Amino acid sequence: MTVYHLAGDSTVAPGKPPEHPMAGWGTFLAERLGFEVRNHAFGGATTQSFVDEGSWQRLMDGVRPGDVVVIQFGHNDQKEPELDSRGGFTQRVTEMIDESRERGAAAVLCTPVERRWFNGEQVDPTHGDYPNAVRELARRTAAPLIDLTAFTTWLYEDLGDHASRALLSHYAAGEYAGWPEGLADDTHFSVTGARRVAAFVALALRGIAGLDGDRPAKGSRGIVP
DSSP, X not given: OOEEEEEEOTTTXXXXXXXXXXXXXXXXXXXXXXXXXXEOXXXXXXXXXXXXXXXXXXXXXXXXXXXXXXXXXXXXXXGOGGGOTTTHHHHHHHHHHHHHHHTTOEEEEEOOOOOOOEETTEEOOOSTTHHHHHHHHHHHHTOOEEOHHHHHHHHHHHHHHHHHGGGEEEEOTTXXXXXXXXXXXXXXXXXXXXXXXXXXXXXXXXXXXXXTOSSOOTTOXXXXX
């Protein structure tokens, strides 16, 4: 049975009970996908710190032929000059793709989920060149791509400024024990938002895998949308 392994930052990472209802989309992927998911993502992770802190090696230690490694970084890499989109960032992601394939696994790339920063009726892009760097890397390496930058931008704009707040961590004072003073965070998902993105990722992964949902079809690019 295929196992899905997640590498990423806080927008992917397992939700922490004290921070409820804040959660990363990886928290709910298994319930949407119907396969085992091992979520190694953690808050503040870059492509470099994910390796340096041992998370990548732990992920690789559990990979078996036929598994899938899903990779989403960019939020924090853009804060580090040495992880420039066409420099250290691309190099680290390329290494992750190569090492996944050496283990007999498929590597699936995700562009970073967008921040919910509205400018009028549209969302301002906040990731600079990183989404394009991931898209071009997917083309160059023939890796399947899930364009979460495009999807989340569309999702926020489709719902509009007011309604889309429910997808992110906007909590009133006293509403949740973990946030007694309330919170207005347009980067991190609420359970509602995390589940919505997880549903889209699961649908995309099924499309990449083929109708049986077991493993990516040989040679499939699976680029969405």
